[in-house]
Amino acid sequence: MSIRERMSGNEAVATAMRQINPDVMPAFPITPSTEVPQYFSKYVADGNVNTEFIPVESEHSAMSAAIGAQAAGARTMTATSSCGLALMWEMLYVASSMRLPITMALINRALTGPININADHSDSMGARDTGWIQIYSETNQEAYDNYIQAVKIAEDPRVMLPAMVCQDGFITSHAVENIELLEDEKVKAFVGEYNPEDYLLNSARPISHGPYDTANFYMEHKVQQAHAMTNARQVIKEVARDFEKLTGRKYSFFEEYKMKDADVAIVIINSSAGTAKEAVDQLRAEGKRVGLIKIRVFRPFPFDELKHSLTGKKVVGVMDKCEGFSGAGGPLFAEVRSALYDSHDRPEMFNYVYGLGGRDVTVESIKKVFNELLYEAHAKQLIEDQVEIAYNPELLLAEVADFEVGRVYRHLGVRG
Template sequence: MSIRERLSGNEAIATAMRQINPDVMPAFPITPSTEIPQYFASFVANGQVDTEFIPVESEHSAMSAAIGAEAAGARTLTATSSCGMAFMWEVLYVAASNRLPIALALVNRALSGPININCDHSDSMGARDAGWIQIYSENNQEAYDNFVQAYRIAEHPSVRLPIMICQDGFITSHAVENIELLEDKEVKNFVGEYNPESYLLNSKQPMSVGAYATVAFAMEAKRAQLEALKNAKQVTLDVAKEFAELTGRKYGLFEEYKLDDADYAMVIIGSSAGTAKDAIDALRAEGKKVGLLKIRLFRPFPAEEIAEALRNAKVIACMDRTESYNGQCGPLGAEVKSALFNTRLTPEVINYVYGLGGRDVTVESLTSVFEDLIKIDETKDTGEKYRYLSLRD
């Protein structure tokens, strides 16, 4: 039976954490994710969970403690944002290479500099090649649902990798929305108990974690890690199917919105997808065939499936909420172009950089993107293929 609530995205994530009742949470505060460990610490103090909460001295320490706890056999999670994630950088790779299914609630915020505390995706996109599973949320309901599903994906025997559940800082993290929660027992039953095969505190099976990889083994370890990450794609779908049976809320690798017959498609990540849907509804009312593909799973990147979903589009806009400084495309643009190229699809692809440092994303601004795509198709003149949206003169 669902519970109707009004929660911010941070409250929703903290509630999911409480219902999971993990063994260990090391955390260090940073805006805009600070509320997550704050709420969770109150759950610990009130006896609502029996989690060991560790207030550490830095984000590097938070992830290091998470690695130690998870390696010891404890289900572990933490939360961070922006420069906090950057401070974790070294140990993000360690967590993934050691195949530790840690869950991280990442509240997306711009990396400095210039100093800025608002939303863009530079933190998670900067860590996209660390070997973590990455799932993005459009709204508070998705943030909650994604976190409930996180451990089922990360702890699967064919995966065993860390996972970050991302949501947009201040946009969803602090905005209050009506959402549906599961009963505590339903979450506990869905997630299940953590029973690792190998862990440091198992005296019957001595092992080491993080041992030096010599030349003879380093590449093989990386390849095994890649295969595990690829396995996460099907596991994500399998877990989503079970979640849909429990809740009626369906999730996939991505969401298609009025995309079937769309000549002009937008590919986007996060909260701006909701704004894009409003723009699409208005343009559809004018008879314009526009549609949306909203990425949910970014790592592993579902290239074949995305290429198939975009097969009929004439012109595509890839929307990157970060700057890669290659002058050609952003991270999402690079992934989508590669997917299309590998399947020998050749639509026009325009890459837009938008929303950096919290720049407003409006129905009007995203409508202008679709108008650009229509004009390109009509005139056959692509113009600049790498553009900034809503840039002041």
């Protein structure tokens, strides 16, 4: 029977870690992830886990210690945010290239500068190509569930890649919500023991970690990493099915919300999806056919599944809580648009960059986005149907002009 509790997202992740009982946890505090190692260090002090807790001098050291511990054969976890992740940058690549299934709680926070401690996705999106699996969480419940699943996914012999489980700083990390916890023994049984094939302390099978790779071998190792990330797709689905049998809670690469008959849709990540669902409900009550897709797994990216879900929609807005500085939109927009490139009936695509540095996004903000998308859908229909050309060409030209302007990505909520 599940255990009903109330806790913050940080405590929920720390609880998942306690239930799994890792061998090693190196960590350095940084807002808003500090509470995760804080809670966990108390579990260590109280004897609730058998974990070696290593207080290090920086986040670079935290990931370095995690790499050493995992390479030695120890199940290892850590947590960080924002500039802490940036300080780990070099070591993120080392962890993934050495095929070490470290799991990390990443509490999303804006990167400097200017200095800002509130939530956006510039930290995790900046690390999207480091070779780590990335899973995102709308609620505290999802942060807890995702972390348990991430350990099993990362350690699968077909994968053996590190994984980060993301949630929005302060919005979920510090907000208290109702949550259903599994019993400790069920979590331990679900995750299982960590039994690596190769590790440094195995004297019967000596190995080397992190050697110099010449041109004759480097590319082969990168191909192996790429194949492992591809393999993760199947493992993610298998683990989700097993988790649903255990809990009744269903997970996939993304969640579709009222998408079946939607004319327009938005694609969004993390806690803002809850706000967007309320906007969808209100607009549905007005008779507007809108829906949303909430991305859960960003790496590996669900190209085929998204293409299937969005093909045939009239207009799609992609919500990026991160500026990509590409001059053409945010990173989520680039991935979603790429997935739809060869679709036989692809929708018009618009990008909204929002919520940077913790800027509020409200139900009204999301409704504004939807209404703009509905307007664009109307303009697209006018163009397709050639309506009113003979009767009112000025009207159609105005519609087309606005439609073309709509192709430019927008910074939602910017004054002026």
